[in-house]
Amino acid sequence: MECEILVVGLGVSGGAFAWALKFTNVRSVVVVEKNSAPAMVNSSPMNNAQTSHEGDTETNYGLKKALAVRKAAMYLRRYVDSKNDRTLSRKTTRMVLASGAGKVAQLEERFREFGPHYPHLSLIGPVEIGKLEPKVMEGRRPGVPVAALLSTEGYAINYQRLTEHFLQDALAHNPEMKVFFNTGVRSVKRENGMFVVETNHTTVRARTVVFEAGAYSLHFAHKLGYGLQYAILSVAGSFYSGGRLLNGKVYQPQIENIPFAAIHGDADLLNPEDTRFGPTTKPLPLMERHQVRTSWDWLRMGLLSPRGVRALVKVLWKNKLLGYVLKNWVFDLPLIGKWFFLREVRPIIPTIRHRDLKLRRGAGGIRPQIIDLESGSLIMGDATIVGDGCIFNTTPSPGASVCLANAKRDAAAVAAFLGEACRFDAEAFEREVGEPATSH
Ligand SMILES: Cc1cc2nc3c(=O)[nH]c(=O)nc-3n(C[C@H](O)[C@H](O)[C@H](O)COP(=O)(O)OP(=O)(O)OC[C@H]3O[C@@H](n4cnc5c(N)ncnc54)[C@H](O)[C@@H]3O)c2cc1C
Structure with a gap:
């Protein structure tokens, strides 16, 4: 079998990328997934924290990283909102809870720094915390100062369901796209400018390959001589x-240095x-x-x-x-x-x-x-290796939250690999899921 673009792995990253290809003019796309259904590994709701990270309540992020994640997460929010599917997402409150004078002071400091960038953030005290989360205040030692940084814009997301939506939309847009489940990639090599990818069923010859295979993306990068360090x-x-x-969601402040x-x-x-x-x-x-x-x-x-x-x-x-x-x-x-x-x-x-x-x-x-x-x-966060005609995404947290931003970047890169006849319409992507100019 031959194709222009081969996608290996159908978790939320593979799904988002397959969807983003609708903004290109490429139709010859093959997706292979070793499991019998989408998103059964890290993107399964049983296996991750179901959070759309936005950076406001993630105290393990500094402001720069938080804002980068927020920008990426906004694509996801818009896509998710457009689906209006209760099995896909739920809007929820998220708070960072601080107990004790020192931690409360740190939280106040964080609020001063982050507040101007996140208008929906507020700093709340014990009474408001108790109203939102009664169990958090029940039995708490009196006299110990308590405060929380509250976001009213939290989203809990079923990333497996999201992958199903991406796939459904991608196939509706491009019926020529072929998706094979129970098809695991065994080996990959380069031959006469084409990638020759052996699976347990068949051999796929592709002009470009995007590995969205979690830890296995780096495994295949090594096979092609990339990312050996x-x-x-x-x-x-x-x-x-x-x-x-x-x-x-109730978070605790970051453990120092971790x-x-x-x-x-x-x-x-x-x-x-x-x-x-x-x-x-x-x-x-x-x-x-x-x-x-x-x-x-x-x-x-x-x-x-x-x-x-x-x-x-x-x-x-x-x-x-x-x-x-x-x-x-x-x-x-x-x-x-x-x-x-x-x-x-x-x-x-x-x-x-x-x-x-x-x-x-x-x-x-x-x-x-x-x-x-x-x-x-x-290296914290998701990591991407770009080779000659190939991309390898390895995606620890917040990989799911930023899947559409990664997909946009990679669809543009793949279009460039394929040469002048191929286009990625970044403006159309922005119109569909970009942040409206008025918000934030
Ligand atoms: C405990 C935990 C909590 C997390 N919480 C969050 C969170 O709250 N928010 C957030 O944004 N992120 C979170 N993450 C990270 C998030 O789960 C991942 O970033 C995301 O699911 C990665 O998606 P993916 O599609 O890249 O990888 P995966 O979901 O792992 O999908 C990879 C796919 O590739 C397939 N595959 C692998 N090898 C092959 C092969 N050889 N041939 C064919 N197919 C192959 C696999 O079967 C799988 O379907 C968390 C992760 C963990 C572990």
């Missing part, structure tokens, strides 16, 4: 269930009668969570080399991650894990009991964080 640190995130406790978000709580989009707490931060030697057979591929990604081990030690040391990671490992252990996790949740829900919490077995994905083996540094 990068390795994957797979950071799994588990969730606990707590029952009906919260209405929206680049990952602190544990938060939110009402599950799939079942608002349940509150999820997490995600934890637990490195695992896997490419995909709960798929033990992917450990072999992970082992060959470069972290288990002398250079890799040196880089890993440097990353753990520099980011003060060792103690944090060990603590997070404990959370998944039988019996004692729940006791330790309870201590993390009590700052959010003071009255929560040991018996209220239940580890969600089989849930929680993997954030494929990239480690630069040359500099020994951890």
